[in-house]
């Protein structure tokens with residue numbers, strides 16, 4: 001969804017900008033650009049393709065400046081091309097970068113064309129830079145030009161602007177798209193995500209919706225929409241920027257898969273010491289709100305939605321609490337009934353997903369007992385706008401396909417089920433036994449990840465295929481969905497997941513030797529039923545790939561390939577069985593030669609509708 005970086009310093013900022021863009025590439029990577037102010041005025045370099053292409057072009061052009069803005073794009077309006085890449089300019093001296101969508105750009109464009117402005121791109125963004133130019137002519141300074149421009153915009157945006165006649169600062173605004181301010185020593189910055197700036201600072205201001213900011217090398221001024229100064233709390237991050245480096249791994253996704261034991265360890269640490277202590281991880285108000293909960297509504301997108309689906313099985317089976325789960329883009333646009341005593345739960349790695357955030361904001365007109373965000377980013381919009389938060393401590397996740405965020409979300413959601421269940425008669429003894437299972441997770445995830453080599457072997461069978469079916473039963477159906485999502489996201493193989501019992505109601509028609517069928521078959525109460533479903537596949541000549549433990553007693557044979565998993569306690573099995581599916585997709589994608597960390601057409605943080 002595009003990434004923005006801006007910097008003002010007493011030194012050349014081009015490296016800060018390009019490094020920042022590389023760290024934001026997960027947000028979009030079809031074109032990139034930079035604009036810098038130096039003694040000769042404004043210098044702009046743009047390139048189609050990844051930030052590496054821009055880096056080389058900027059080096060060749062000798063692009064330098066003490067003040068600058070930069071952008072990596074994920075196309076919404078207008079195809080990926082150099083003309084559509086940001087920064088956009090008006091005249092020779094004004095440049096602007098934008099993340100988001102301007103909904104009324106068509107009307108604004110017509111007005112501006114009547115006023116004599118000429119458009120060089122197909123983007124919605126170009127109207128904004130011309131509007132700033134128009135306001136600048138009227139008002140004479142960049143800050144008030146931006147302040148008056150935003151009054152005319154509808155939609156979601158984070159904007160950063162520079163002008164050659166005011167070379168010692170940049171101005172920026174946040175409304176509907178994320179933007180943070182980084183505080184350095186005699187230099188300051190803005191970016192779509194604090195990750196971009198970790199190489200230069202660990203001190204940040206998170207802007208509120210509607211905030212404008214004037215960034216100078218030695219001063220940062222934040223104001224509300226009316227230009228009234230406001231103060232925003234400073235956050236300090238402990239994690240060093242090495243967290244976001246690939247290290248010895250070939251891809252971020254691979255690193256993040258193998259980081260899962262440690263990520264879960266961090267997420268659980270100090271939070272599962274006793275059944276009584278579990279609710280403390282959800283915030284100060286948790287106990288009072290949880291006491292009133294009679295049902296749960298979960299809303300999320302993508303992988304986070306799958307985590308919610310797993311949680312629903314746990315919530316109803318363990319805590320006996322009715323639980324609904326829905327994708328945010330549907331939930332927010334339909335009329336729904338809110339049962340009395342409903343807790344509204346959002347799940348999100350980034351905390352900035354536009355549909356999830358919009359669904360949360362809509363809840364303020366409904367009678368929920370409270371709002372809980374299960375989220376990986378402290379200070380993100382979802383966290384700030386919810387009364388309760390469970391912070392998953394997965395660390396930065398860079399690969400577009402989500403891995404460690406998912407498994408840490410599941411750990412947090414299982415804790416939520418225990419905290420709520422305790423109020424509904426789940427005994428401390430039962431809770432203690434689930435906590436024991438949770439304590440075994442890092443070790444079991446380690447064992448699952450150690451199956452990397454046999455899974456890599458298995459992956460060869462998928463490389464030439466165009467379709468794959470994933471099957472699971474019960475709580476393992478959403479695990480199968482997550483497996484299918486991973487495969488399609490990064491290997492571009494069409495993959496679908498079915499609850500195994502539904503096979504005979506349609507998808508069986510597709511099964512032949514060209515359609516591999518992957519089944520998640522832990523040794524649980526539905527195993528025997530699943531085995532019958534698998535016979536249906538074999539009888540049609542389908543090749544089966546089973547992920548099962550020894551006790552499941554499934555033996556490999558003609559057309560049946562078995563990957564033997566460690567024995568896993570039943571409740572936490574969905575978390576452990578996720579790992580081999582992640583590895584399978586990873587290896588298939590590597591063998592197919594796709595761009596694993598930045599698959600085509602996708603972006604990690606979807607901050608537009």
Ligand code: G6P
Pocket residue numbers: 301302303304347348349350351352353356400401402602603604605606
């Ligand atoms: C995008 C990402 C997915 C992610 C989804 C929800 O589609 O590519 O990996 O699951 O957004 O993101 P969130 O940050 O809300 O979990």
